[in-house]
Amino acid sequence: MKLKKAANISSLLTIRVADAECDLYFPDVVDDILLFTDQYDDYYVLSGGSNIIAGKIEKPVLYMGNVISGSDTDDLGEFSVKVFMPSWVSIASLLNYSIANGLSGVEFMAGIPGTVGGALVGNAAPAGDSWDDIVAVIYIVQDGEIYPLVPEYGYRTLKNRPERPFVVYGCELILVKDTPEGVRSRILHYLSKRPRIKGHSAGSLFKNPEGEKAGRLLEAVGMKGFSVGGAKLSDNHANIVVNSGEGCFDDFCRLRDTAIERVRERFGITLEPEVKFWS
Ligand SMILES: Cc1cc2nc3c(=O)[nH]c(=O)nc-3n(C[C@H](O)[C@H](O)[C@H](O)COP(=O)(O)OP(=O)(O)OC[C@H]3O[C@@H](n4cnc5c(N)ncnc54)[C@H](O)[C@@H]3O)c2cc1C
Numbered sequence: 001m002k003l004k005k006a007a008n009i010s011s012l013l014t015i016r017v018a019d020a021e022c023d024l025y026f027p028d029v030v031d032d033i034l035l036f037t038d039q040y041d042d043y044y045v046l047s048g049g050s051n052i053i054a055g056k057i058e059k060p061v062l063y064m065g066n067v068i069s070g071s072d073t074d075d076l077g078e079f080s081v082k083v084f085m086p087s088w089v090s091i092a093s094l095l096n097y098s099i100a101n102g103l104s105g106v107e108f109m110a111g112i113p114g115t116v117g118g119a120l121v122g123n124a125a126p127a128g129d130s131w132d133d134i135v136a137v138i139y140i141v142q143d144g145e146i147y148p149l150v151p152e153y154g155y156r157t158l159k160n161r162p163e164r165p166f167v168v169y170g171c172e173l174i175l176v177k178d179t180p181e182g183v184r185s186r187i188l189h190y191l192s193k194r195p196r197i198k199g200h201s202a203g204s205l206f207k208n209p210e211g212e213k214a215g216r217l218l219e220a221v222g223m224k225g226f227s228v229g230g231a232k233l234s235d236n237h238a239n240i241v242v243n244s245g246e247g248c249f250d251d252f253c254r255l256r257d258t259a260i261e262r263v264r265e266r267f268g269i270t271l272e273p274e275v276k277f278w279s
Contacts, residue, residue, distance in 0.1 A: 001025055001032040012063065013049040014113060015202040015241065018230070019248045022057035026066050033167055036062055038144030044278055045167050047088065048114035051122060053202055053241075054278040055249025062167065064088045064117060071097065080176050082136065087117030087168040099184050103175035105134040107186040111194035113203075117168040121161070123153045126190070127208075134173050141167040156207055156274055197240055205233065205241040205256065206271040214271055215239035221262040231255040241275060249279060 007024040010016050022044075027033045036043070040060055046052065047064045064087060072084040081103060085094065091109050094116055098106050108129040109119065118124065120138055123131055130153050137148045142162060146169055152159040197203075206214040218224065218238035225235040230247025233255065234240035241252070260271050 001027050009054065012046060013052055013054060014200060015053060015243050016200040017053055017249055017252065018246045020054040022061040025060060025062050027062065028066060033141050033169065034144045037141050037167055043165050047118045048090065050113040051118060051202055052276050052278060053252045057278050080174055083173045083175055084170055085116050085173055086170040087115060089116045091115065091119060095187055099180050102178050102180045102183060104178040104183050105173065105175040107183060107190055110187040110190035120168050120171055121158055123156055123158060136172040136174050138171045139169040141169050195237060200243040202241050202275045204239045204274045206239055207274045209269050217263045217267055217269065218259055221266050223259050223262065228255040
């Protein structure tokens with residue numbers, strides 16, 4: 001497995017944090033992932049990099065962008081199929097696969113960046129949707145071994161996630177037999193509802209507190225369009241974090257902390273970051 005020491009990983013993060021750096025491991029095959037998890041107890045897993053703001057990272061980072069293996073399909077009868085999907089498949093490829101094979105269930109992910117692995121771990125979805133209904137099993141790698149986990153999902157979280165670091169290797173999806181045209185038209189419908197985000201971004205900076213919208217709270221305390229260096233909250237949506245130039249890790253941390261402080265002072269609510277901060 002290739003290792004790049006002190007690699008600048010700005011280009012692997014959709015928000016392009018200028019000074020993001022780490023020792024980066026590139027597994028080629030599944031055995032490399034098994035070896036890595038056997039060798040290290042504490043590490044990060046980087047996939048599409050669309051939900052991460054990173055600085056100088058001390059832990060080793062496993063980059064899942066290069067692994068090679070395919071999907072596999074099991075016919076379950078008249079109505080559905082079971083599909084094994086590797087975690088490193090991009091959401092865009094998953095959607096193309098579902099159109100090509102006329103398999104319905106993942107259309108809600110249209111327009112969301114990243115990979116299957118990142119989505120499975122964070123239950124990424126548009127507001128109100130979830131991976132609950134389509135994932136039968138997630139395959140977890142820990143300590144050099146693979147085991148199945150039946151996931152329990154909550155808002156932006158895998159509730160029964162393992163306590164120690166782990167790698168998602170893949171999952172079994174239960175998809176419904178449909179037609180390519182049917183799947184495509186639902187994907188276009190979801191795409192039409194997506195917000196337009198300009199520039200390099202990591203999506204929503206904070207989770208929505210129960211019964212509230214983080215964007216509303218942030219706008220009320222004057223954070224819409226607010227910036228610290230190159231780190232900025234979007235002019236169009238106060239909870240969308242963007243890089244307006246050469247934003248570095250410290251800029252993003254100060255932006256996050258200012259936002260938390262202002263909302264806490266005014267509303268007594270402590271916002272919880274949705275984006276992962278790694279250092
Ligand atoms: C423009 C934009 C719009 C977005 N809109 C939405 C939205 O509407 N809804 C939403 O929920 N999210 C949204 N996001 C956030 C992001 O797209 C999702 O969280 C996505 O699922 C992250 O996937 P990823 O592969 O990029 O994961 P990464 O960013 O690489 O990682 C995210 C987290 O998942 C972990 N992880 C990733 N892969 C694995 C693996 N194989 N094994 C173990 N852990 C892993 C990482 O360690 C990290 O903790 C948006 C982001 C952007 C930039």
